[in-house]
Every structure is written in C-alpha cells, then in structure tokens.
Amino acid sequence: MTLVLFIVTLGVTLCIGVPVAFALLICAAVMGFQMDLFDAQVVSQRMVVGANNFSLLAIPFFLLAGELMNAGGMSKRIIGFAMAFVGHVRGGLGVVAIFAAIILASLSGSAAADSAALIAIMLPMMKQSGHDEARSVGLMASGGVIAPIIPPSIAYIIFAVATNLSITQLFMAGIVPGVMMGIGAIVAWLIVARRDNVAPQPRQGWGVRLRETRHALWSLGMPVIILGGIRFGVVTPTEAAVIAAVYAIFIGMVIHRELKVSQLFRVFRDAALTTAVVMMLAAAALATAWFITLADLSGIVLDLVGPLVDSPTLLLIVIMALVLMIGTMLDMGPTILILAPVLLPVVEEAGIDPIYFGVLFVINCAIGLVTPPVGIVLSVSAGVSGVPLHRVAKGAAPFLFAQITVLALLVLFPQLVLTPLNWLR
Secondary structure (H helix, E strand, C coil), X not given: CHHHHHHHHHHHHHHCCCCHHHHHHHXXXXXXXXXXXXXXXXXXXXXXXXXXXXXXXXXXXXXXXXXXXXXXXXXXXXXXXXXXXXXXXXXXXXXXXXXXXXXHHCCXXXXXXXXXXXXXXXXXXXXXXCCCHHHHHHHHHHHHCCCCCCCCCHHHHHHHHHHCCCXXXXXXXXXXXXXXXXXXXXXXXXXXHHXXXXXXXXXXXXXXXXXXXXXXXXXXXXXXXXXXHHHCCCCCHHHHHHHHHHHHHHHHHHHCXXXXXXXXXXXXXXXXXXXXXXXXXXXHHHHHHHHHHHHCHHHHHHHHCHHHCCCHHHHHHHHHHXXXXXXXXXXXXXXXXXXXXXXXXXXXXXXXXXXXXXXXXXXXXXXXXXXXXXXXXXXXXXXXXXXXHHHHHHHHHHHXXXXXXXXXXXXXCCHHHHHHXXXXX
C-alpha cells in the first residue's frame, strides 16, 4: 500500500506541474500520514540533516569550476588541441567534438555546460564544412552527456550521498565506461557522416600540434591534479572541487587572461543559482528517503522482484529498462535521489557490486538527458544552436542508439567495469 501511495502521489504531483523538490516533500508528508508518523518539524529537520553533508559541498565548487572554465577560455583551447590531432580524419570535426567532450568531461562534470561550449565553438565550423546541422548538434549533445560519467561528476556525488557509497570509487569506476561512451558516439558518427560527403580537414604538422598542446597544457593539467589527488588520497573529492575552482580562476585570470574581474559576479551568480536548485532537490529527496527507509520500500520492491534475484543479469536488464523509462521523464538528479536508495538494497541482495551498479545507473540517467520528452541537454542544445528541438532529437538518434548499445555491453559484460575498478582500488 505504501509503495502504491508513493508512486501515485509522485506521479500526480509531477503531472500537474509541481516542482520536483516540492513533489518529493509532498510524498514524504503523505507517507508520514499513512504511517501515522508525520510531523512538520521532522520533515524540516531531515531536510537540514540531509543537506548538511560534507560531500555535497563538492557540488557548488565543481559547478563553479565549470562556469570559470568556460569563461576563462579553457574550453576553446581543449577544442583547438583536439582539432590539431584528429581534425584531419574523415568526419574529423565530429571526432574532434567527441574527443574534446571526453577531455571537457574530466574538467567540469556538467553535461549542459559541455554541450553548450562544444556547440558554440564547433557548430559554425561543422556547418561551413557541409555537415548536416541537426546531426552535428545531436552529436555534440550526445558528447555532452559523457560529462556525468567521467569524473569529476556531480551525478556520482549525488548517488554516493544518497546511497552511502564511496565517491572516490565511483569516480575511478566511471573512467573506462565514459571513454567507451565516447567511442560509441564516434563510431556512430563515422557511419552516418559519410552521407554528408565532406572533405576532411588538412592534416596539421607537428609544429601546430605542439603549439596547440602548449596552449592547452594548463587546461589538460586540471584533470591530472583532480583525479591524481583523489586517487592517491592526497585530497578528498570535496577538497578537489575547491582546488578545481581556484585553479580555474588562476588559469582564467593569470595565464589566459580572458577571465575579467567584472565577469566574476556573473560567474559566481550562475553557479550559485544552479547550486541552490540542486541542493534544494537533494534536501527534499533525502528527507523523503528517510520516510522511504521507515516504510521499507526497498523490502517491498525486493519481494516483487524476488524471482529475479537469482539471475543478476536479468535483474539488471529489468532495472536498467525501468530507469531508462523514468529517465526520459525526469532529470538526472531526481531520478538518482528517488530510485537509488530503493534499488541499491535489491541489487546488493542479488550479489551485484554496488559501485558497478552506480556507474550503470548514472550512465542510464545520462542517456535520459538526450531522450525526449524531457531531455534537458537536448533543450539546451536546441537553445544554443537555434535548431528546433525535434530536429535535434532526430539528429541525436544514431548516437543515442550507440550509447544504449554501450550500456547493454556493460550490463552483459560487467568485467568491463569491474576489472579496471579492481586495478584502481
């Protein structure tokens, strides 16, 4: 009864347009009344306790680092670096976009920001070369969703806080799958771009490559500092986020000299606004998670899928299909915060590695960012490019299929994630 009440309340509130954070609080109140445990003070206290988490402090700093990176010229130098090395292959501009997306993913962790940066810089070149506009935007939208998969990732931080898993292990486990997602998008691009019949860009000499490498060197150093510091235990993910923000300010203002003091207010304001949305959502979801725990919704779900527990692969397929369906209707944050605490005990009961499950879950949610009807990254990409949303969605379809194929391979062959993770542990 409690599970049905939760699903119905959440579904109805979202359908009538209630913001997700308030919809979750309404769910908490309804479940509290149903269990005769409701107290407004309890809900507010659980929100404060949920938000008062040191790990969540990484979110505003990584968001700030992403804003500073774009304002300080780091993004365009990464794209110039990628262009010098792979721009000459057939369909090379698309390869450059994904190659740059993988590098940018290791800097910001924001899918929308990475897609916007790629489109703003790459789309004029791709249109001038003769590539289909909608397909090009769809490719860069698909490249942008690699950001939540490759660390540093805000999605992993949210997942870790919601499930009490290690942020560091989630970060390390996401590297190989993120690169695989990029390779999948490149393969799909090389197949579909042949119909554009575009001549490749001229091959750049080593003089140009060295020059672009020198220009991008400070930007390329950022993921080394962040991931190296986390991997070797020098800093926590939260401390790494602070270092990333300070590093981005230093590079933008002192090295590149493109970030002006007059821009700092806007950059800090944009990061603060995004942080407020994320933290309100996290606080509401973690308060709701407290009632979910009291109601033992995980146990109820486990009883429903009990026959599948003995077949971990089949259980994962069913869960991934469920998450993918929900991810088309909800943004990544709500999907993680609502489903992860409920589903993790189920997969642990089936003997599935929780870190492996976390990576698959985030990949699935990332795919939802470029899947209609919600598709936040699709909307951002359409807005930045000026291409109608339906055309962007159609252009992204081949790359969406490729990334779902990569997800299926990771489900069927868990060692693709577990083996590198065991090396890094």
